[in-house]
Amino acid sequence: MIAALVVALLAATGASLALGAVKVPIAEVLDIILGKGGTGPNHQIVEALRLPRTVEALAVGAALGVAGAILQGALANPLASPDVIGVTGGAGFGAILILIAFPASVALVPVAALFFGLLAAALVFGFAWSGRNRGSTGKIVLAGIAMLSLFTAGTTGLLASFPERAPSALFFIAGGLTNAGWEGLKTTWPYFAAGGLLAAFLIRPLDRLALGDDVAASLGSRPQLIRLGAGVSAALLAAAAAAVAGLLGFLGLVVPHVVRMAGGTSNQAFVVPTSALGGAALLAAADTLARTVRAPIELPVGPFMVVLGVPVFLWLLRKAV
Amino acid sequence: MEGSDLTGVRATAAGAAGPAPLLTARDVEVTIDGTEILRGADLDLAAGELVAIVGPNGAGKSTLVRAVSGLQRPTAGVVHWSGRELRRMRGRELARARAFVPQRIPVPAGVSVKEAVTIGRSALLRPLGRMTRADRAGVDGAMERAGVTGFAERALTTLSGGELQRVQIAIGLAQEAPVLIADEPTSQLDLGAAIDVSGLLRELADSGLAVLLVVHDLALAAAAADRVVVVHDGRTEAGEPGEVFTPERLSRIWKADAHLTAEGGRTALHVAWIQSR
Secondary structure, three states, rough: HHHHHHHHHHHHHHHHOOOOOOOOHHHHHHHOOOOOOOOOOOHHHHHHHHHHHHHHHHHHHHHHHHHHHHHHHHHOOOOOOOHHHHHHHHHHHHHHHHHHHHHHHHHHHHHHHHHHHHHHHHHHHHHHHOOOOOOOHHHHHHHHHHHHHHHHHHHHHHHHOOHHHHHHHHHHHHHOOOOOOOHHHHHHHHHHHHHHHHHHHHHHHHHHHHHOHHHHHHHOOOOHHHHHHHHHHHHHHHOOOOOOOOHHHHHHHHHHHHHHHHOOOOHHHHHHHHHHHHHHHHHHHHHHHHHOOOOOOOOHHHHHHHHHHHHHHHHHEEEEE | OOOOHHHHHHHHHHHHHOEEEEEEHHHHEEEOOOEEHHHHHHEEEEEEOEEEEOOOOOOOOOHHHHHHHOOOOOOOEEEEEEEEEEHHHHHHHHHHOOOEEOOOOOOOOOEEHHHHHHHHHHHHHHOOOOOOOHHHHHHHHHHHOOHHHHHHOOOOOOOOOOHHHHHHHHHHOOOOOOEEEEEEEOOOHHHHHHHHHHHHHHHHHHHOEEEEEOOOOOOOHHHHHOOEEEEEEOOEEEEEEEHOOOOOHHHHHHOOOOOEEEEEOOEEEEOOOOOOO
């Protein structure tokens, strides 16, 4: 299954680089990437537009897949996704705040999405770690849902107050990649890297947590610390992803489930890396389709992916226990 | 003071010329949310012995084993594992000192018996460290000792209560700690499965492991244990089963009109279940 995913990933990456309003032969794409493609217009298109966009799709897809996988593991809850710890709601609010209230500073959208996404997660964990029964799954989930509601209300309030500016916000809410070059990744890569590294260290502790807090403690882990680490890692990954590509919540929820159902195991050493591969392949493929099926019009990749993904997901769900 | 008659018994048991103690706990106190659960509990354990922890509901049996295992922070008292103070122990060192087997684990979908036991073994690995051949042999050995090799590839979700309890013990054995602590492993099992699991724990003790067994069934405790620790009112009283389960104590602590008979490995608790009033 991992081999199949790697093939899918390479195919999606190749297609993403080659296809679009202008089709570039795959041999030429390879030449350009390897630095021997000359300086033609195709060279410009691949290097300045498609390569950054493809890398963004891969990074965002992988980040959301991993964020969903570790949150579902840490909270022992199949409904967990970056939405549940408030990140998505916070990031959406931050971006819409800039787009609606300070449209002149549109360059600040990624920074605001990142900042408010992490702020929302910090508030969730601050509340969940206070008082009795600190760090329990129930507290984290409830605090997260409360924070999601709060920020969503803020976002809706902003949109309702400035209806004439709402269209500019729609693309962010729908979720999608842009042709902005390397700008998005330039500010967010440390967050992707830190979140991903932390996730790698959480793989084994999360497996222990799957057998319950007591077994995890017997094995020398601290269950609350594992949940906190998973929350921090997922918040970094999801906030960075939202900063680059808007709100693509569906991906983080569904990819880990598909991986578990298709792989027949919930062993995190399999689920986490495979969710990264699957998320990256899915988003790169969906983005390529979204900008080629009705070219030169670009469909927003978020809704497009959901429409394609839900039937597959439901089909897998029917066969699952 | 209640139970002072038994301090002598405990002292003899702990001070006997046996192997060095793996666990010593003195004057352990635990207060949870303002409620005093333990107010001076003692516990000793040496290699090769099975110690049963008994007591009425809510007396603090589980709290005591959780406190000495490091799962519940004691408010006061001193706990030593092979001479090392519990408060200073972390992570892998703690995992190597003792294995704690909870009453019942959540059963995640998509995890096989062998995967679960492998997770137990992961306690001995460095972060990001890989399983060596020795680790894989350790997993197989733990499954063999707990008698779960026959269904190693089955999913946890398909196991019976007794099978799951054996798997939990296998997870603990994979830690290769000299002490195994089982919190009410037989409480939810039928008679046959309870005999099976307590037999397994006795075998493990006979092969050199130290076993702490929290148990409600006093007849089972009397048959399986070398020593019995009674937790009552936040304190402990300890001794050999024959000394501990006196009609006087059964009446005082459990409010039961009962007496225990033992003959070889067979024990029976004769209880006046229905009393004429």
